[in-house]
Amino acid sequence: MKLTTFRHGETIEELKNKVKKARKTMYLNEINLRYKKWKAANLEITNNKEENLKEKIRLYAEYRAFLFSKKYRNFKTFLKERKLFETALSEFTYYLLKDMDVFAGEDFDFKRARIPVDFNFDYDDYSKMDQCNFLDLKKQKMRCVIGKEVNINYKIADSEDDFSDKFTFPLLVTETAMILDNWLANNINQHVRRIKKYFPNCYAAVICEVLDDDFDYTISDSKLDYIFIIQRQTAGMKRRDISYDVISAYLNSIREKFVDHEKKFNKIINSGIIKG
Numbered sequence: 001m002k003l004t005t006f007r008h009g010e011t012i013e014e015l016k017n018k019v020k021k022a023r024k025t026m027y028l029n030e031i032n033l034r035y036k037k038w039k040a041a042n043l044e045i046t047n048n049k050e051e052n053l054k055e056k057i058r059l060y061a062e063y064r065a066f067l068f069s070k071k072y073r074n075f076k077t078f079l080k081e082r083k084l085f086e087t088a089l090s091e092f093t094y095y096l097l098k099d100m101d102v103f104a105g106e107d108f109d110f111k112r113a114r115i116p117v118d119f120n121f122d123y124d125d126y127s128k129m130d131q132c133n134f135l136d137l138k139k140q141k142m143r144c145v146i147g148k149e150v151n152i153n154y155k156i157a158d159s160e161d162d163f164s165d166k167f168t169f170p171l172l173v174t175e176t177a178m179i180l181d182n183w184l185a186n187n188i189n190q191h192v193r194r195i196k197k198y199f200p201n202c203y204a205a206v207i208c209e210v211l212d213d214d215f216d217y218t219i220s221d222s223k224l225d226y227i228f229i230i231q232r233q234t235a236g237m238k239r240r241d242i243s244y245d246v247i248s249a250y251l252n253s254i255r256e257k258f259v260d261h262e263k264k265f266n267k268i269i270n271s272g273i274i275k276g
Contacts, residue, residue, distance in 0.1 A: 003043075003098045005111040007143065008091035009035060011083050027077055031067065031084075038063040042095040048251060050244075053096075057242050060092040089176045090143050093207055096251065097174075102258045103146055110146050113168035114139035117194035133163045140191050146172040170195060172203045172254065179235050180227065181212035189222040196223045203257045207250065209242075210235045226253055 012035060016028045041059050045052045067088055072078050078085075097103075098110065118138040135154065147170040155162050173195065175188045185206065192204040205226040213236045219227055228250045231240045 001098060001100075001103045001105060001108045001110050001146070003094055003110055005094060005144075006039065006091060007094070007112065008087040009039060011087045015078075015081060015084060024077060027072060031072065034063065034066055039091075045095075046099055047101075048096070048099045052099075053247065053251075054244055056092075056095055057244060057247060060088075060095075061242055064088060086176070086178055089178060089207070089209065093144055093174055093176055096247065097144070097146065097172075097254075100251065100254065102255055103171075107148075108146055108171075109149050109168055111168075112141060112143055113145035113147065113170070114141050115145065115147075115170050115173070115195050116167050116198060117191070135163065135165060137165055137167060139167060140194060142170070142173045142191065142195075143176065144172075144174040145170050170199050170202045171258070174204075175206050177206065177208040179210055179212055180206060180208035180215065180229070182215060182217045185215075185217040185219075185222075185224075185227070189224055193223045203254060205250065205253070210237075225257075226250070 012028060012032050016025065016032070019025055019028065038059055042056060045056060048056075067085060073085075094110070103110070116137045117140045120136050120138075121134050122136055123132045123134045135152070145168055147168045150167055150169045152165045152167075153162060154164075173192065175191075177184055177188075188206055192202075196202055196204065204224050205228060206224060207228045207230060209229070209231050211229055211234045213234045215234065228246050230242050230246050232243050232246060233240050
């Protein structure tokens, strides 16, 4: 599976094109140099064996400490540029997923994608329906999607006019958050709920670094499959290291969804018992 989306690197380039002050430009060049080393080191890793997964975690922790230094989070530099910091976690998630053998091969899309969440058929003049592009797909952009590209071609019977559209059929979506609070969890769930209306078997998870101190969102009432808190803490607690066990649990949950289903079914058949 080829990685084509580098959200954090894209954000750095966007900021470099936007900022005008010389000091900010200098700092962005510093960040970019360090980022490219982080990216290159991750692309050299080609599997998620324990030692390599721990190395990915170490590389992210090291780069994150650099990026989140006071120098770059000062009110005169990038304090208000939340996307610069938030997208580092998104790209870390890409590096975790790119080496999963579940999606091995070049035929899966792996990117930010627009997923259909609703559709309608509309026309301006019913007498000219056969000349009208009447299928309107409403799409939601999601940060981290693994799926298949779908092309739609359609026309009214006996019409000479062809129309087309395309979208990504999602197998997996993962959203990320530095601090997950109730509002953000609910907002993400609303997107996932709309997606699962049409793609009910899509795996949906959230990876966050920490939870908000007042977090009390009930995942059982949502369409999310999992929430993973990779530092196993709330925002008010003293910072812990990123948990290898939590990262492993995230990857294993995906494997269970897409690979181990048949094994689980055979186990049920052999036992003769289906649990509620």
